[in-house]
Amino acid sequence: MLARRLFAAALTLGLALTLPAAGEDPFASYVLNDTWFVLKVSGKGYHLNESNEATKAKFKTTAYMELAGTECLCLGGPSGQDYEVTLWTQVSEGLWTDSHEDTWHFFGEDTLMFVDESVDFAVGPLEYFSGSHTAKFTNKLDKGGRLKKSTYQSMGGLVTDGTTNGLDTALGGYRIKGKSIHQSKLPFDPE
Numbered sequence: 001m002l003a004r005r006l007f008a009a010a011l012t013l014g015l016a017l018t019l020p021a022a023g024e025d026p027f028a029s030y031v032l033n034d035t036w037f038v039l040k041v042s043g044k045g046y047h048l049n050e051s052n053e054a055t056k057a058k059f060k061t062t063a064y065m066e067l068a069g070t071e072c073l074c075l076g077g078p079s080g081q082d083y084e085v086t087l088w089t090q091v092s093e094g095l096w097t098d099s100h101e102d103t104w105h106f107f108g109e110d111t112l113m114f115v116d117e118s119v120d121f122a123v124g125p126l127e128y129f130s131g132s133h134t135a136k137f138t139n140k141l142d143k144g145g146r147l148k149k150s151t152y153q154s155m156g157g158l159v160t161d162g163t164t165n166g167l168d169t170a171l172g173g174y175r176i177k178g179k180s181i182h183q184s185k186l187p188f189d190p191e
Helices: 002-018
Strands: 035-048 054-070 081-092 095-108 111-122 128-141 147-163 169-181
Touching: 035 147, 054 095, 054 111, 054 147, 054 169, 081 111, 128 169
Parallel strands: none
Antiparallel strands: 035 054, 035 169, 054 081, 081 095, 095 111, 111 128, 128 147, 147 169
């Protein structure tokens, strides 16, 4: 009987120590939770018209990315942290849209990496490009373990679909460089 009570007390204490308190953010320990990034995206490739004739094309846009921690599913892959990712791109003067929403799995600690994630970038009312890439987040933490700043660098990307002229299919490659910013520096209201 005493053993059962001790076991129940130990289990209750263990749960109390691992579960967040009421009102506490359950993802506060996620290094990049509630972090915004400004991303410079550029690439080169080709337009293919209806006759499959190829002409050179360039891809370029500035995007803003929001990361919010979410429950880690970690199904059969490396352990880490999952984030809801929202990419915002400008489609016309003063008009921004959330062109991509997804959940990405990050792994690592001070340098978090993700592998082969898909993205969609709007670059105008009818222009966009989509693809996948591998990227690295390099994080600098303060003495308390909180994020001071972070940089984002793709290690190669492939444009698999899109058009930069509103008509022809675009294919090619792209790179992304970015850094963390404060939400007050966004050129739009995400609400």
